[in-house]
Amino acid sequence: MKGSVIKYEKDNIDTDVILPGPYLKIHDYKELAKHAMEGLDKDFHSKVKEGDFILAGRNFGCGSSREHAPIALSYSGIKAVLALSFARIFYRNAVDGAFLLPIEIDENAYKDISQGNTLEIDTTKNEIKNLTKNRTYPMKPFPELIGKIVAAGGLFNYKP
């Protein structure tokens, strides 16, 4: 999986800014995408491209349980969020709904990867290649069940 990075050097990016409350009544996924990240970055919708990744700090997706958040990012074209850590409901929504990959990275990768860098993520090797800087970083492997759900393409496709 290859894509370029939109970086937010910020901890606690919460679901209220990823998809603000007034849009919770909307359940048309394409419509939700138009409002993704509206609380943090007004230009997100115009700059995001299919296949992009978001890079952020600690506790990404904290706050409300709204699945609208990973849905809005996914339908904007985001294939993975790389962060130092994730809030639990955002993480499970992303994986179980197969909207995007939540990838935990270390401090070194967080600091080293810059806005616009092109990355190649290989979840079989737990490796992230920075093609722009020609460097490689580790990703935290998915726990066993999470890896199986990701491989199956979401919770409903997973057979326990």
Next chain:
Amino acid sequence: MGMNITEKILARASGKTSLTTDDVVFVNVDKVMIHDVSGPGVIAVFEKLKKQGMKIDKLWDPSKVWVAEDHFVPSADKISAQNIVLLTNFTKEFGISKHFKYGMGQYGICHTLSHEEAMVLPGEVYVGGDSHTNTTGALGAFAAGLGHTDVAYVLLNGKIWFKIPPTIYFKLNGKLPNHVMAKDFILKIIGDIGNDGAAYKTMQFGGSGVSEMSIEERLTLTNMTTEAGAKSGIIEPDQKLRDYLSARGATKYNEVHGDQDAQYEKLYEYEASELEPTVAKPFSPENISVARDLSSIELDKAYIGSCTGAKLEDLRAVAKILKGRHVKIRTEILPAAISIFKKAMDEGLLKIFMDAGVMVGPPTCGACCGAHMGVLAKDEVCISTTNRNFPGRMGHLESKTYLASPLVAAASAVTGKITDPRDLK
């Protein structure tokens, strides 16, 4: 090795005799809740699955499902009105009888109904399509919030995966002073451990200070475990809980208690006498300060509402302050359920509020999540008994929300500045 209450509930529900922290297991669910945001979200998941060829004609057990209408009610606009129709058709189609319809008997905020109506009982596994589902853990149940896909999975399969959480134990020694509420205690805890201080973990509360607390005050503690990133919050059952549930017609359930030698990841101890009225400043619940240090902050509005801060005892605390006084800023009080609204009316609280010049409104999540019914304008500053103050949470991105107890919010409404209730003349 002994197990704590959460491990025991999850072991029972996953058919295991013992569990180890971080084990990932499928857990059988006893109750599940959806509301007017997560319900249509679940319906959208069902539609997607049907398009992929899945046949969906019945739920795992409609008698274990209950429904609330609370976020965009009374209907804020055409889309939210349509969502209520969608939800109503859904409950009809799948034979869900426990649907608290807005304006029809009992209605209000889902988490408030969970305890007002004893929808969840001690020892149960309860999941809901809302992050503050944690609230109900004060009834001695495992209670956790989920997203739409997970709730849809539960509705069809009756189970869901959980990673067994480690438990952090918060012990409160001694009775809270009169000017301090459970809200001050939980804000202090979040300030100490941070927004992700309990991420993926369970927060359990105990000690003499928690035993002394009413059930409604305990619910404030578990409610805001979500703001520390916790998977769940829990308090062991006692006689107060049994009395509370019995008054609501619930007498048959299987209480679960932790073993004497139960394991906890960490213990935090607090002395009740040392706690102070505490406020979380914009833009994060962990950004706390004692109320007295903020006495120069000028306010535009006070909001007393939500599952966190508009239970009957919250309203009684507000009435204690507002009795015989007038508010200096716009103040809105929205009891969290219509049963609480009625009790407040019977006790004369609503008259006290209206004599003080307050707007009294119907139960709704409304402005707490920035949806409608009292959202904030650019640069407006609000003191609120709700649970979150992220940018834009209650309205404009450049509005500011200070989170506080009902006592502090009411005292601040009287002076127009952030006020410790002890300093009110």
